[in-house]
Amino acid sequence: YFSDYVHRAFGVPRSNIQLLIDKDANRLSMKRAIKRWLPGLIRKDKTDVYVFFAGHGLASRDGKDLYLLPENGLPDLLEDSAIMRSEIYDVLTEASPRSVIVFLDTCFSGGTRGNAMLVADARNILVTARDSLTPDRFTVFTASAGDEISSSLPEAEHGLFSYFLMKGMEGEADYNADKRITVGELHAYVLDHVSRQALRLGRVQTPQLQGDGDRVLVKW
Secondary structure (H helix, E strand, O other), X not given: OHHHHHHHOOOOOHHHOOOOOHHHOOHHHHHHHHHHHHHHHOOOOOOEEEEEEEXXXXXXXXXXXXXXXXXXXXXXXXXXXXXXXHHHHHHHHHHOOOEEEEEEEOOOEOEOOOOOEOOOOHHXXXXXXXXXXXXXXXXXXXXXXXXXOOOEEHHHOEEHHHHHHHHHHHHHOOOOOOOEEEHHHHHHHHHHHHHHHHHHOOOOOOOEEEXXXXXXXXXX
């Protein structure tokens, strides 16, 4: 759904979209896309990059390093089977695009969208997981705070964050009706709807934003 959206709304050509789903989203394929495919398309100071990830995340035991789990990632072997979020940021920073917008429908607390936990001692991770500084030119939307779990919306077959993210970008986040949606407007819309829906599910979920709230994301 998101790949279709960035093609239609952001005008990204299909040839400039790398889509990895389920078994295709393994560690090797993700690393190849990040380190080989993506830098080859970036023109310094001219290219806008969009990164979307929906899946599991985990923090290291000290909370300093945040990992995205590929399809074949192992929670008990993070360093060997997962991808550090900072590794993605480093590759993009070196390529020097005009801007980077990252959407992460994941949490790093050790929880899942159900009631299960990825690791037996996830309670410790819930306490220590914390975010890091965002590089210049980056705008980062995340589905929840570091000590929260990202919930799903079963009837829509999406995560809460992904569902309202795309609903907002379709126009519902244009609060002042100026036919433009800024980063700040989108975050306000997602924060309001996700937090209220999560409460109905008996959870607390607070989507986070790092970046320039005045930047225009979509206009028509």
